Amino acid sequence: MTGAAVLASQFAYKRWANEELVQLGLASQHLLSADELRLFTRILNHTWVVDQIFAAHMQGAVHQFGSTNTEDTPTLADLQARLARSDAQLEQYVQDLQDAQLGELIRFRFTDGDTGSMTRSEMLHHLIVHGTYHRGAAGRVLAPHGVALPRDSLTTFLHRLEPERRWQA
Template sequence: MQYAKAFEYKKWANSELLTLGERQLSQLSESDATFFIRILNHTTVVDSLFISRILGEPEQYTADNTVETPTLPQLRQRMEQHDSWLVHFAKSFSPDELQRNISFTFVDGDFGQLTIEEILLHLLTHGSNHRGMASRVLASNNLERPRDTFTRYLHESEPHRRQLAESNVKTTTMFHR
């Protein structure tokens, strides 16, 4: 799996959603706006917890969300910091490191053990799930949702793919007439 590309996508998708949130937050009810921020804050707190576990450092949080609700700029800063760390890590780990087991205690007190690869997969799927929940808040209020699919990300970050696809479609169409 190309973890670096997957975490670059996660970083991009988070930014896309936060940008829409910044533009539209005032159009949400107070409870929906708070939910939007808190569900995304939860994802960055979980990212932080697992980054600390990978590094073998003390965890900054004792729960899977903060007591206070951050502002959107504070949330963006935290998400950017964690997403950037994850992108850098995904570009630099060795294949053997993916299989390293990490034992830890979840914030609810239960014990856990995951390989680094399992942690990375968890952070990718966990973030995607909660971005979807935040996007649903926008949709349920008839607001613009992000167009944050992986295919859109790939074609935006690698525009040559569109030209290659176009030439392949023309060539394929030409031979199948």
């Protein structure tokens, strides 16, 4: 499997895991205080903003964000739609990459004005890890309310996607 193909699989996983958690949040929002729902939503909104920022960097485009979250908090339903579009776009972007593009160094400016550079591969890996970290943080908002968190690990995703990976002992 090529590097771009592995990343495409990771972004399919990211899309699936985001949807699992947002669906759980929507189903559980009646259990949360207004502050908890806002925190849950803002954590995931932050991941969406960072995805948008890095997607713009990789495509040589200008993004509209002055920080790594929006001033206003979207509804969870609106965020669900944003995440679905963004995750699908990132997944398609990665599927269209050639392995040689993964090593390209991209120079950019952070939202705080500082400069940086990363390879396209590093940026894409950052988005996977960053999303995973913050899904865990958002899930912790639900846990005190007795909400069973989704089994959103990569192993679960791969075995649901390809059940033939399970072998008989």
